Amino acid sequence: MHSITVTVNGRPEYLTVPPNMTLLRMLREVLALTGTKNGCEAGECGACTVLLDGEPVNSCLTLAVEADGREVTTVEGLAEDGQLSALQEAFVELNAVQCGFCTPGMLVSAHALLARNPRPTEQEIKEAMLGNLCRCTGYLRIVGAVQTAASAAADAGGAA
């Protein structure tokens, strides 16, 4: 067992985890943060995407001990004080969600993209989200929602 300190969605957590526990299982089974989904446990579907120090990773392929001393952001950390982020608002507004199982990973991947590239092109969005599979929506509204959120952020920035 290893003792680790991880900042999860802005709050420090002191945990004891077995060496082979994945970050996905730590989030879901130790912290009961079940927003991060388990779709394949092989790094192929993207449903378990979280941010590790701001970078998107498949939490099913990341060991919990690798997160020691680092910051993890999950879908539960995207809204602030109960206010949806512009990205979440855009997903709602455009009906970019159906069953919702891929949505947490989609949101986290898109969040990371917008953080490093506030005005991504359609091609850049597709490249950034290639690892996030969805079987319901046909993806077009997800691309649209990321573009909408980017525009909203640019407008807000322009007004400030």
Added chain:
Amino acid sequence: MTTFTSDPVGKSVPRVDMRDKVTGAAVFADDMQFGPGLHYGRLVRSPHAHAIIKKVDASQALEVPGVKAVVTGKDTPTRIGLYLKDRFIFALDRARLVGDPVAGVIATSEEMAEEAARLVEVEYEELPAVFDPVEAAQPGAPLIHPELGEYEVVNFIFPEPGTNISEHFKLRRGDVESAWPRCAAIMEGTFRLPQIEHVPIEPHVAVALWEQSGQVTLWTCSQSPFAQRDLIAQSLGIPHGNLRVISPYVGGGFGGKAGVSMEACAVAMARAVQGRPVKLRMTREEEFICTTTRQSLVAHTRIGCDAECNLLAMETQYYFGGGASNEYGVNIARAAGYSCTGPYLIPNVKGDSYCVYTNTPIGSAMRGFGMPEIHWGIEQIMDQLAEKIGMNPAEFRRRNCVKSGATILTGMEMPAVDLVACIDKVIGAIEWDKRPSASAPHKKRGKGMAIMWKAPAMPPNPGSSAIVRFNEDATVNVEIGAQELGQGAFTVVAQIAAQALGVPYEWVRVSAPVDTKYSPYEWQTVASRITWSTGNAVKAAAEHARGQILEVVAEHWEEDLADLDIKDGMVISYHSEREQPLQNMVVYGLPNEGFEGWKGGPIVGTGKFMPTYVTNLDFETGQGARAVVHYTVGAQAVDLQVDTDTGQVEVLKIASAYDVGKAINPDLILTQIEGGAVHGLSSAFEALQFDEKGRPLNANFVDYRIATIADVPREIHGDIVETPLEDGPWGARGVGEHVMVQTAPAIANAIYDALGIRFTDLPLSAEKIFLALQEQ
């Protein structure tokens, strides 16, 4: 700001489940918490496609610390099944596919369960296996279910004991033999579709608890909580009232979570460790192979028309590869039989549709339920006939497609639909007559179209029911047994309830999770039937509640009931212009003058819907008064280009139009149209692959590719046609499955337009197209 939507039917109101789904709060089956007492299950699966199980020895497995029990086929000796009880929960004497569950290990951790599962020793005697449905249907093929004649079966399914044929549906209309000589053009072909998987992003999960009192609870991601209760209760001998199925949000179903698959294993395993919940979770590999798949199909089809392009005759044999169990799949072959012409009026038809056992994964319900399979061939032949006669394929389809009131192949009168309008919409949207060039010299561009029909394929009498209750503040709880799979069912029933009650949409809550102990009965969330069937039940329940409210107020005001109405949550009188808010009165009633007594009380509306008019069909001819409840029809057209250097297909645009009767929520229909078009596109390139022993070769996301964000067209255009359905709520009928039915043949027709090459077998792999180009 509080939003307030009056009369929501027909409006694109926001989904009720959105906020939960974008914040991670939405609970799926795997997210439910059961505490430290939770046990874990792992299944021991057959490595052979067909084998006698001679011995199962669990003694070594039981010695692993933390292992609590091992369950085998001896513990589940009663067969289970929806239409044909042909499957053991755990294989008893015979394994029929690679992956058949032979035993289940229960332990205190997943790791221990997995380790112990490897220690269960099973002695097999391999049997000859058969994988192709046509081969399997021949006399002398290895028999997969020798006891077929003993199986319990519903009275509209006709197995042929002594063969591998679990259902043979015969359609005989007119006289094909005398019609062929009158045909100016006849086209025929053999068309093949492989087994494909639903690939929901959420794998199957089930947790079961068998209490010592005999109460049993199953938590699972399910399209069919009530059907699961019924089938598992029958097979395991549980009184229905003692088995409670609870199903939270479903992370994609597409038919794969309909009926019973691994859930019954979880319940049987829980019986062995009473008082402890047992969790069984499919790995992605198990999800691909060991839950259910779409059946394979081999179709031999021949269609002819006269010189004026009137369709005259069709002869077809459909061989569905149903896999190791056909308990649900028999009805796919039946549906393909009674709809075997596709959406066309053909006076002379001879159709034979077979469901055939094969030693492959279990074929079952999948979005389209036989229709994507049969339209694959039909829609290519229609293009070939149009070409041969020298007619535009759109015009060919306009002339020959089903029309309202016409007598269709089963002798039933076609309910009102406007397929011609759908054709016109997609032809317009795709700019059918324009011939744009490809984006590069090594690419070739083409356009293609296809049309479709599909009826809800069900027993004749699947029921829905609903309860509408008021809270003190006049918000409303709607209880249904139908499930939210992502299609938007909860939103649509909230709209229907609000509209029928006369309250704002935002006042309505849909009770979740579905819980068979508290939710009213629903057959299954399948067949694109929820908007129509559950919608009717919810409308009836809301009207029942509304009637109770108006009676109380009419008596209170001493007014005529006919003068009263409910608008925006207020009872109003058109006569006296008085107003009475619903708040409080819907629970406490209204006081008499001077508080000399009270009227009314808590308002609870109940409603049900069940089609009562569907008839069985004649065994020899498939003829009958009313084969199905209704059909939904639609058209699609695609614009694509093919890279002649690589064989890769790039779909540029898909245009779809469907006649939904009435769009309760137009934007939700467009989301189905878009997602369905991509599902259909993806399905044209998918195939489960097996080696010569029936072992899976590509049961993972890398080797079995589904459409990614990079594969989708730049534009998916959707149009909605509204020809009201006689018995739909505000005329609505379902559209959730139809949106992918004809995508693959539309693509094949466009590839032919681009290359002049016909592909009769799916998948449309780049390799296959490249090799065909080389040959050309």
